[in-house]
Amino acid sequence: MSTYIGIDYGTKRIGIALSDDSGTLAFPLEVIPAGKESTGRIKDIADEHTASAIVMGESRMRSGEENPILKDSRACADELEKTTGLKVYFEWEYDTSQEARKMQGKTEVNDASAAALILQRYLDKQNG
Numbered sequence: 001m002s003t004y005i006g007i008d009y010g011t012k013r014i015g016i017a018l019s020d021d022s023g024t025l026a027f028p029l030e031v032i033p034a035g036k037e038s039t040g041r042i043k044d045i046a047d048e049h050t051a052s053a054i055v056m057g058e059s060r061m062r063s064g065e066e067n068p069i070l071k072d073s074r075a076c077a078d079e080l081e082k083t084t085g086l087k088v089y090f091e092w093e094y095d096t097s098q099e100a101r102k103m104q105g106k107t108e109v110n111d112a113s114a115a116a117l118i119l120q121r122y123l124d125k126q127n128g
Contacts (some may be wrong), residue, residue, distance in 0.1 A: 002019070002022075002023040002052040002115055003018060003019055003021055003047060003051050004051060004052065004119060004122070004123065005018060005024060005042065005046055005051045005052050005053075005054045005055070005086075006019070006054075006057075006120075006122070007042070007055070007057065007118070008057050009034075009056055009072070009073040011069065011072060012034060013031050013032070014032050014042075015112040016028075016029045016031070016042065016107030017029050017116035017119045018045075018049055019115075019119060023052075023123055023126065023127070025123070026115075026116040026119035026120040026125060028112035028113045028116045029112055030044070030117075031111045042054075042080060042083075043080075043083050043084045046083060046084045046086060051086060053087050053088070054077075054080055054084065054087070054089070055118060055119050055122040057073070057092075057114070057115070057118040058070065058086055058091060058092050058093060059093055075077060091118050091121050091122040117119045
C-alpha cells in the first residue's frame, strides 16, 4: 500500500493531488500559494497521509527541451526531498493544465486537477 503525492509546480500556485492507498487512482487535493511556506505544507500533507513518494510534473516544451520553470521545479524537488525524506520522481507534464481546463472549465482548482493528471500518468506506468 502506497500513497503518492502529485505536484503541479508553478511560480505562483502549486497544485497538489493524492493517490488512493493502493497507488492506483489520483485525486485533486488542493492548491497552495508558491513560496517559502509551500514546502512545509507539502510535508504536512505527506505526514498526514503517510505518503511514500512525491511525483512532480517535469515541465518541458513540446520539443522536449527544458523550459524556464524546470530549473525552479528541480530546486523545489531537492528541497522537498530534504524536508520530507521522500523520493521525488518526475513525470512529463505537457498540457496537463490545459487538459484540466478542458475537463472542468477555468476554476480555482485547475492546478490540483493538473497535479492529479500528472500523478495518474505516473501511476499508470507503475501499474502497467
